[in-house]
Amino acid sequence: MRPEAPLPASGLPTVVIAGRPNVGKSTLYNRLTGRRNALVADFPGVTRDRKEGEALMRGRTIRLIDTAGLEEAAPDSLFGRMQNSSALAVQQADLILFCIDARAGITPADQHFATWLRRQNRKVLLVANKAEGRAGAASAMEAFSLGLGTPIGISAEHGEGISDLMTEIVDALPQGILPPVAEEKPVKKKEKPKAPVEETVSFATLTGEADEIPEEFEEEAVFIEDETEEPGVLKIAFVGRPNAGKSTLMNRLLGEERMITGPEPGLTRDSIAVLLRDEHGEVQIVDTAGLRKKARVEEHLEKMSTSATIEALKRAEVVVLVIDATLGLHEQDLQIARLIEREGRACVLALNKWDAVEDRTATRQAIYDRLQTSLAQMKGIEVVSFSGKTGAGVQKLLPAVRHAAEIWNSRVPTGELNRWFDMMLERHAPPLVQGRRLKLRYITQVKSRPPTFLVFGTRAEQLPDDYKRYLVNGLRETFGLTGVPIRLQLRGTK
Ligand code: GDP
Numbered sequence: 422m423r424p425e426a427p428l429p430a431s432g433l434p435t436v437v438i439a440g441r442p443n444v445g446k447s448t449l450y451n452r453l454t455g456r457r458n459a460l461v462a463d464f465p466g467v468t469r470d471r472k473e474g475e476a477l478m479r480g481r482t483i484r485l486i487d488t489a490g491l492e493e494a495a496p497d498s499l500f501g502r503m504q505n506s507s508a509l510a511v512q513q514a515d516l517i518l519f520c521i522d523a524r525a526g527i528t529p530a531d532q533h534f535a536t537w538l539r540r541q542n543r544k545v546l547l548v549a550n551k552a553e554g555r556a557g558a559a560s561a562m563e564a565f566s567l568g569l570g571t572p573i574g575i576s577a578e579h580g581e582g583i584s585d586l587m588t589e590i591v592d593a594l595p596q597g598i599l600p601p602v603a604e605e606k607p608v609k610k611k612e613k614p615k616a617p618v619e620e621t622v623s624f625a626t627l628t629g630e631a632d633e634i635p636e637e638f639e640e641e642a643v644f645i646e647d648e649t650e651e652p653g654v655l656k657i658a659f660v661g662r663p664n665a666g667k668s669t670l671m672n673r674l675l676g677e678e679r680m681i682t683g684p685e686p687g688l689t690r691d692s693i694a695v696l697l698r699d700e701h702g703e704v705q706i707v708d709t710a711g712l713r714k715k716a717r718v719e720e721h722l723e724k725m726s727t728s729a730t731i732e733a734l735k736r737a738e739v740v741v742l743v744i745d746a747t748l749g750l751h752e753q754d755l756q757i758a759r760l761i762e763r764e765g766r767a768c769v770l771a772l773n774k775w776d777a778v779e780d781r782t783a784t785r786q787a788i789y790d791r792l793q794t795s796l797a798q799m800k801g802i803e804v805v806s807f808s809g810k811t812g813a814g815v816q817k818l819l820p821a822v823r824h825a826a827e828i829w830n831s832r833v834p835t836g837e838l839n840r841w842f843d844m845m846l847e848r849h850a851p852p853l854v855q856g857r858r859l860k861l862r863y864i865t866q867v868k869s870r871p872p873t874f875l876v877f878g879t880r881a882e883q884l885p886d887d888y889k890r891y892l893v894n895g896l897r898e899t900f901g902l903t904g905v906p907i908r909l910q911l912r913g914t915k
């Protein structure tokens with residue numbers, strides 16, 4: 422096999438992950454890059470096999486090369502490998518992360534590799550992987566004998582010690598070649614949305630039922646088209662408490678190769694559009710910042726940033742609220758659900774870690790009960806259960822997301838709406854307010870995304886909350902507006 426041509430110079434400090442097969446190089450690579458590389462497949466010089474990417478460490482962008490990706494192209498012997506791509510990458514590196522498996526201890530292949538590496542005269546950090554929960558402490562002593570310095574214990578798979586490793590990497594690189602600390606770039610915002618365009622749409626246009634339009638309401642009852650979102654690819658965000666499994670789920674969805682990626686016009690390199698694709702089409706994940714964040718997993722676990730959650734919510738059309746089903750529905754989950762409702766987004770509730778749930782029937786029932794009592798406004802919300810880890814059931818997610826989007830976008834014809842309205846008023850008349858009867862006259866939907874209704878009537882603005890709830894619940898049940906917030910506006914008339 423011909424040695425691979427040198428990778429194109431990027432001007433960035435280059436760190437190469439090396440070691441014998443199976444020590445966890447690829448896992449570490451994914452951990453350090455936050456799998457950003459998997460998201461940049463369309464950039465020139467970056468191939469799909471994830472052997473090169475960029476990682477953000479302590480604010481510095483660093484070029485990372487995974488020699489496991491290079492090994493695949495090389496003959497299956499250590500010697501062969503070292504003659505080829507891996508060796509070349511190592512020789513060009515500013516720093517080498519030499520990985521060993523702390524559980525397996527030092528093997529002859531490790532020793533062989535270490536000897537070769539010492540001769541290359543490159544800077545090396547010795548990384549003892551698979552050291553979660555202090556596993557492999559014994560082999561750490563043994564690892565000193567490799568003559569490559571103090572081993573740094575990490576668990577690439579569990580995200581332990583990654584933050585410290587990043588610090589060591591940045592400290593080990595020559596100061597002169599480090600790029601400046603990058604500002605945390607917020608995802609580039611779209612241009613300020615234009616004011617909603619009010620087109621005067623009469624009831625007739627909406628419903629085709631000309632005889633039902635009362636003239637007096639015609640002027641105000643306009644359906645406002647929401648132009649703030651360009652139509653096309655559905656935008657979704659994953660939110661939830663730390664450890665609910667969002668990253669695992671996203672990686673699962675992305676890893677199944679249903680994704681196509683690439684820079685979109687107007688997006689910076691940092692905010693790459695990530696598209697999930699199945700047989701029914703595409704959806705776009707808007708919170709790729711969350712993916713990038715994974716590279717700094719410890720910080721991510723420490724606190725859930727509410728502002729980041731809200732930012733993601735604002736940019737999404739459908740929000741997937743991911744919960745750890747083994748823990749049930751917690752107050753914090755409900756708080757996030759209330760944020761979703763406040764922002765007017767459609768929501769799908771994802772019961773993750775379903776593989777680890779023992780009594781599924783009881784768990785589901787407990788969650789439904791909690792929803793019923795604490796989240797009336799999300800009544801009928803689409804609930805899907807799956808395991809992001811094993812992948813079992815994740816295929817149910819996108820159909821549920823699409824269904825929620827459809828409801829969020831839906832319009833109820835005014836004729837139908839008013840027939841229902843008359844029935845509701847007859848069944849349960851609006852109450853007296855200060856001894857005077859409220860007279861409700863008409864209802865029309867003025868907006869979707871989320872469905873928004875305008876009620877006209879004498880002193881309508883004084884309508885008590887419980888009557889509003891009665892109407893909203895009726896709208897939800899009769900027109901199937903489940904899992905989306907419903908807005909009710911009131912307009913007093915003479
Ligand atoms: P590579 O051949 O060196 O790229 O190794 P991989 O990244 O493919 O990992 C080899 C195996 O080790 C996989 O089954 C990983 O799931 C597992 N692995 C990787 N990192 C860890 C870790 O930190 N702890 C444990 N227990 N297993 C790990």
Ligand code: GDP
Pocket residue numbers: 661662663664665666667668669670722773774775776777807808809810811
């Ligand atoms: P995030 O903080 O929401 O991004 O959560 P992570 O994706 O980092 O997952 C947190 C922990 O839950 C990790 O240890 C995962 O391995 C574990 N996890 C994630 N999804 C599942 C799942 O479906 N089943 C099980 N049993 N564990 C999971």
